[in-house]
Amino acid sequence: MTFTDIYTSIKPAYNDKKILNVENVSFFEAAKFMHAIHYHSNPDAFKDYFIPLSHSYSTRTKNMANYTVPRPRTNLGKCSIKYQGIIVWGKVPHKLQNLKKFTQFKSQLKEHIINTNTD
Numbered sequence: 001m002t003f004t005d006i007y008t009s010i011k012p013a014y015n016d017k018k019i020l021n022v023e024n025v026s027f028f029e030a031a032k033f034m035h036a037i038h039y040h041s042n043p044d045a046f047k048d049y050f051i052p053l054s055h056s057y058s059t060r061t062k063n064m065a066n067y068t069v070p071r072p073r074t075n076l077g078k079c080s081i082k083y084q085g086i087i088v089w090g091k092v093p094h095k096l097q098n099l100k101k102f103t104q105f106k107s108q109l110k111e112h113i114i115n116t117n118t119d
Contacts, residue, residue, distance in 0.1 A: 015114060024113050034089035035079060035105050038066065038097070049082060059087055068095075 004013075014021055020028055031052060036042045037050055051068040072078045089097070097106045099105040 010026040015117070016112075018114055020113060021117075022111065024117060027091075028110060028113060030081065030085050030090050032102075032106060034085045034092075035097075035102060037085070038089070039100060039102075041102070043071055050086065 037046060053068055058075060069086050070083055072083050077083060092109065093112065096105060096109055099108065
């Protein structure tokens with residue numbers, strides 16, 4: 001408990017306690033899923049779910065993610081892990097993407113999210 005006024009913003013308390021808010025938890029979970037996809041530690045059911053980029057020339061998409069971004073037909077499709085996972089993975093810094101150990105990736109990603117979302 002922080003014993004602050006009821007009208008005080010909760011964001012500083014989240015940062016002090018190193019707690020992720022709902023949006024950050026969603027980002028964190030999608031990034032963990034994509035790390036498992038990238039390093040082939042997910043079940044075979046997801047094997048063909050994401051298509052790696054096959055060209056070698058530089059594009060905005062190539063700089064954003066290592067996978068082809070699908071074209072969703074509806075707004076609901078934009079909420080799917082197949083679409084959001086690639087978008088989230090593109091926002092994860094490359095130094096974190098290159099961490100092969102899942103435990104290191106998790107802890108450093110959480111630290112990165114907390115440090116970049118201080119208001």
